[in-house]
Amino acid sequence: MTAVPLESFCADLERLRGDAEAAFQSVADAAALEAFRVEFLGARSGRLKAIQKSLGGLEVADKPAGGRYFNDAKNAITACLEAAQARLAEAAGGVETGSIDVTLPGTLVPLGHVHPLTRTIRRVQEIMGRLGFESVDGPEVEDQWHNFEALAISAEHPARDPLDNFYLAVARGADPLLLRSQTSTVQIRVMENREPPLRIVSLGRVYRPDTADATHYPMFHQVEGLLVEPGTTMSHLKSVLRLFASSFLGGDVRVRFRPSFFPFTEPSVEVDMEWGGRWVEMGGAGMIDPAVLEAVGYDPDAISGFAFGLGVERIAARRYGVDDIRDFYRNDVRFLRQF
Numbered sequence: 001m002t003a004v005p006l007e008s009f010c011a012d013l014e015r016l017r018g019d020a021e022a023a024f025q026s027v028a029d030a031a032a033l034e035a036f037r038v039e040f041l042g043a044r045s046g047r048l049k050a051i052q053k054s055l056g057g058l059e060v061a062d063k064p065a066g067g068r069y070f071n072d073a074k075n076a077i078t079a080c081l082e083a084a085q086a087r088l089a090e091a092a093g094g095v096e097t098g099s100i101d102v103t104l105p106g107t108l109v110p111l112g113h114v115h116p117l118t119r120t121i122r123r124v125q126e127i128m129g130r131l132g133f134e135s136v137d138g139p140e141v142e143d144q145w146h147n148f149e150a151l152a153i154s155a156e157h158p159a160r161d162p163l164d165n166f167y168l169a170v171a172r173g174a175d176p177l178l179l180r181s182q183t184s185t186v187q188i189r190v191m192e193n194r195e196p197p198l199r200i201v202s203l204g205r206v207y208r209p210d211t212a213d214a215t216h217y218p219m220f221h222q223v224e225g226l227l228v229e230p231g232t233t234m235s236h237l238k239s240v241l242r243l244f245a246s247s248f249l250g251g252d253v254r255v256r257f258r259p260s261f262f263p264f265t266e267p268s269v270e271v272d273m274e275w276g277g278r279w280v281e282m283g284g285a286g287m288i289d290p291a292v293l294e295a296v297g298y299d300p301d302a303i304s305g306f307a308f309g310l311g312v313e314r315i316a317a318r319r320y321g322v323d324d325i326r327d328f329y330r331n332d333v334r335f336l337r338q339f
Ligand code: FA5
Pocket: 181, 182, 183, 184, 208, 210, 215, 216, 217, 218, 219, 220, 221, 222, 262, 265, 281, 282, 283, 284, 285, 286, 307, 308, 309, 310, 311, 312, 313, 314
């Protein structure tokens, strides 16, 4: 077999190198780039591979020079490929691989943070936990027993009006289920299943078809507190609420209890807190009505307790100086970043 002359071997390499440079410089998209990579540098049938095979046909004396020519051409073609890859990545908005300076200081990745309402809920749980109140959950889809009847809210009571509730097209027995309108449902669920003494707090969503304004939203959160222990009186209720308010809002907060009415507490009060020279209603409270204690199977002559329910959006607004609770739900990051 006649040996391959070194000149023709080098001429083939030069031609290949010229073709590859032209191809990689003009390539305009990733698919074409890949096609050229296979054509020139493909490991099995690439054009460079074909020339590499002819390296074995050189005269023994020419082989070292042929090998150097081959390696130079291979490096040059590979560099053309890498330059084309970087050019396309940059055009696509990527980072040019060769341009990363690893000695530069890193930049902080912006992290999200907990929503102010979630933070409020956790803080309330923590404060109440220190007062011995265990956190419990209840379902958001409720039946009429837990949302109304066990709470002594009779069938005729306006609170059951379809215009004031989100009744569902799903029923349990004859009664349609509803999205709970208050967390007082959880008082009943806990008392039905446990014996006193009880100290629980329950925070969660409630739903009412209220028109949204600065202090109302159709979906909002309540914090429900319940304490059932022999000898409980109204003064215990007032002390717990004052302690909670000063822990959550600061020692200078003023709390006011106004006589009121709830079917499930007797006596009942509205709990107001002062905010910017105004009194804002934060919730309701009272001593558990004997009818409720009976409904859950307790003896009202042997046991007493208190309950309260506060609006989480309202206490959060008071805490963070927010004038309009709708801001909690607008998802405007300029607002949320402030917390
Ligand atoms: C109740 O829901 C009673 N379950 C509270 C209670 C619990 C009384 C235990 C006695 C014993 P009321 O409807 O007033 O009460 O609501 C309580 C609080 O929820 C209000 O004071 C207010 O802070 C908040 N709230 C009521 N409606 C809305 C609304 N649409 N948007 C935001 N907050 C609301």
